[in-house]
Amino acid sequence: MIIGLPKETKEDEYRVGLTPGNVHTLAERGHKVLVEAGAGAGSIISDQDYQDAGATIVAHAADAWSADLVVKVKEPTPAEYQYLRKDLMLFAYLHLASNRELAEKLLTNEVSALAYETVQIESGMLPLLMPMSEVAGRMAVQIGATYLLKTQGGRGVLMGGVPGVAPANVVILGAGAVGTNAAVVATGMGAMVTVLDINYERLKSLDDRFSGRLQTRYCDAFNVRQAVYDADLVIGAVLIPGGRTPWLVTRKMLPNMRTGSVIVDVAVDQGGCVETTRPTTHSHPVFEVDGVLHYGVTNMPGAVPRTSTFALNNQTANYVACLADEGLAALQNNQALMRGLNVYRGQVMHSAVAKAFDLPCISPQKALVA
Missing domain, CATH: 3.40.50.720 (NAD(P)-binding Rossmann-like Domain)
Incomplete structure (x- = not known):
């Protein structure tokens, strides 16, 4: 799979979605990682660090967004809406219940979007939050x-x-x-x-x-x-x-x-x-x-990006690897990831998001099987 790592565009956001260590893991599993030039600079991670880990550095955000799976920290900003498309998997903090504009953009463009903040294990803990x-x-x-x-x-x-x-x-x-x-x-x-x-x-x-x-x-x-x-x-x-x-x-x-x-x-x-x-x-x-x-x-943790980036990646690494290896099929055997799916093929998959906008909520299990 091709994984994209664009530079964050939210104001004063200095975190980055993948560390060189996680890029190395993905490359070792046979995946290609496209890193936008300068994506890690705010967390004191150089392009050379990513290259040494096996990534390909790309000059433009559009190149990173052309991937099958895009991994970010924060939700797409309006400048990034142009990159949303039907065959895209997006994995990031989304907070859709308080962002109707983004929710509508993801639904209209039929993006498969998984939110860090709703990935939930059986105990109820939110490991990525x-x-x-x-x-x-x-x-x-x-x-x-x-x-x-x-x-x-x-x-x-x-x-x-x-x-x-x-x-x-x-x-x-x-x-x-x-x-x-x-x-x-x-x-x-x-x-x-x-x-x-x-x-x-x-x-x-x-x-x-x-x-x-x-x-x-x-x-x-x-x-x-x-x-x-x-x-x-x-x-x-x-x-x-x-x-x-x-x-x-x-x-x-x-x-x-x-x-x-x-x-x-x-x-x-x-x-x-x-x-x-x-x-x-x-x-x-x-x-x-x-x-x-x-x-x-x-984005309070963005003020301490070096600490925050590595703390976040310690938790996201295995989930990103699952999505890279299996795509959305990984959700069938990973209920925590299944709970992370917020929107898919123009439909809302998470009850709290649906409630916020008075929209129907579709069972992600049934939608993925269909």
Whole structure:
């Protein structure tokens, strides 16, 4: 099979979909890998590194997109819509439930698109989302601490406080991978941390793990309001696999929040769990509403691309190899990949995406057999 690795076109995105190690594995299995010149530069991976691993360097994005299977990090941008076609397999983060334009383009062009974020193993874990959730969760606290500085527009609160002065109050909405990693860093910095979730087992696990160094609360509207009003930093860490995130913090709640407090909405890729959140970029990361700073960068791990690229590829490697070896037939024997299929031959294959746009959902098993 021919695998294409184009350079990412999303603003301030420095990750890359394949490392030289994964290219080497694919080449050893008899596949041809076309790498767009400069694709790995943001992650400090040179064209020569890819050539040494067995790739062919191509000058233009169109050449990489001409492949049977295109592997990316982020979803195609409008500049890349011209490359979408019927016989293309696409494997990347897609977040279609919050991007109707892209969903329609993929459906119209009958692309077979698999989303990293919906590949799911039997335990319910999302193995291709996990490494970036770990990165984003840890980054969220660092970013929040930065914007709490008065010089950055925040309240002027030090995360860990000092003797005689209370530390920052950090509220984390969601106790999954993002929330847990945020809790690790926030407690490590000495902050007062409260984590809210609807899953009792997750809350119990955090309570046991942190031995009283954080508080856990059930995530209902009353508790969210109470926690958010007292927070210096709110981290949105809610996830509905493949679906749009519900708003837990509404527009009318903001005037009751502390002036200069900070919201870091990691869920922004799926629409955000804060009503006033909107997508931002690393170049222009924050905006203010009612005295509250909002950070809504949609590719947070892209700011640490060297770490993120290798962490992501550690998880994607086997799935990419399966698709390269067998094409879509690999899905019949790999239920995790089957759950990753979002659209195929102009039809929606994932229930959360279908629900977001009020479209019919087709069983991927039946569609592939047909």
